[in-house]
Amino acid sequence: MTPHKDNLDIEISLLLDAIYQKHGYDFRQYSQAHIARRVNNRMLITGLKNVTEVHAKVLHDETFAAELLRDLSITVTEMFRDPEFYKSLREKVIPILKTYPFIKIWHAGCSTGEEAYSMSIILKEEGLYDRATIYATDFNQQALNRAKQGIFSNELMKEYTLNYQLSGGKESFSKYYTSSYDNVIMHQSLGKNIVWANHNLVTDSVFAEVQMIFCRNVLIYFDRNLQNKVHSLFNASLIKGGILCLGSKESLRFNNAHTTYNELDSKHKIFKKKY
Numbered sequence: 391m392t393p394h395k396d397n398l399d400i401e402i403s404l405l406l407d408a409i410y411q412k413h414g415y416d417f418r419q420y421s422q423a424h425i426a427r428r429v430n431n432r433m434l435i436t437g438l439k440n441v442t443e444v445h446a447k448v449l450h451d452e453t454f455a456a457e458l459l460r461d462l463s464i465t466v467t468e469m470f471r472d473p474e475f476y477k478s479l480r481e482k483v484i485p486i487l488k489t490y491p492f493i494k495i496w497h498a499g500c501s502t503g504e505e506a507y508s509m510s511i512i513l514k515e516e517g518l519y520d521r522a523t524i525y526a527t528d529f530n531q532q533a534l535n536r537a538k539q540g541i542f543s544n545e546l547m548k549e550y551t552l553n554y555q556l557s558g559g560k561e562s563f564s565k566y567y568t569s570s571y572d573n574v575i576m577h578q579s580l581g582k583n584i585v586w587a588n589h590n591l592v593t594d595s596v597f598a599e600v601q602m603i604f605c606r607n608v609l610i611y612f613d614r615n616l617q618n619k620v621h622s623l624f625n626a627s628l629i630k631g632g633i634l635c636l637g638s639k640e641s642l643r644f645n646n647a648h649t650t651y652n653e654l655d656s657k658h659k660i661f662k663k664k665y
């Protein structure tokens with residue numbers, strides 16, 4: 391127990407305990423700055439005056455609790471997010487994956503699925519799809535339900551098409567979806583080898599033994615201890631020589647896991663587990 395915390399820290403800590411006890415979601419080791427920002431944002435939207443009022447609402451108002459839980463799980467994502475990263479993936483990682491007879495890839499924190507569909511497209515273009523299984527997991531069931539549907543807003547397609555082209559895409563991006571009113575539906579064949587599953591990185595255990603793990607733009611919300619814990623989980627899941635991909639603002643530098651990996655591309659945060 392740390393004495394002399396200020397009131398806001400105490401209130402937030404009590405709020406996170408309440409969320410865990412009442413709803414089973416453990417945000418107690420997420421970055422305090424992230425939590426404070428999101429709670430503050432919900433207070434502004436709902437006119438609540440302090441965190442203690444938020445606390446009471448979380449316990450007694452299911453709709454409010456669901457909204458706050460959604461706020462705390464940021465689901466912002468894109469297809470071919472950071473195209474240069476995907477370009478590097480095609481050049482440096484795909485040749486490694488080609489050496490395996492079967493490929494299992496885990497997308498941890500896949501949100502609404504854009505990342506997993508991007509991977510399906512790359513694997514198809516590289517002739518690897520038929521030997522691949524993509525495990526796409528998240529703890530946000532709503533996001534997973536949307537991911538499974540593979541329906542995205544038409545408005546996003548311009549940006550996604552550009553991302554795809556910049557990432558070294560080999561086809562016309564429109565080949566991968568069908569337009570329907572304001573939305574597009576990704577072709578069913580892209581989801582054929584994707585297994586969507588609910589998995590909580592904080593409370594659940596090892597998921598599968600895999601050749602590659604994507605965990606991009608998730609650990610950024612966790613404190614150092616929780617990052618270390620999740621990296622142990624990844625270590626236990628990844629085969630020797632396997633690939634770990636993090637987000638552009640994430641690093642292994644200050645982490646216990648850094649001795650386990652060699653950098654395959656330091657700029658794009660691609661690591662290879664040592665033998």
Ligand SMILES: C[S@@+](CC[C@H](N)C(=O)[O-])C[C@H]1O[C@@H](n2cnc3c(N)ncnc32)[C@H](O)[C@@H]1O
Pocket residue numbers: 463464465466467468471498499500501502505527528529530533589590591592593605606607608637
């Ligand atoms: C910002 S999104 C990143 C999505 C995608 N990886 C990308 O980079 O575009 C973060 C995702 O992590 C998920 N997440 C946060 N905490 C998690 C946890 N404890 N277990 C599993 N997923 C979690 C959120 O629900 C959200 O979908």
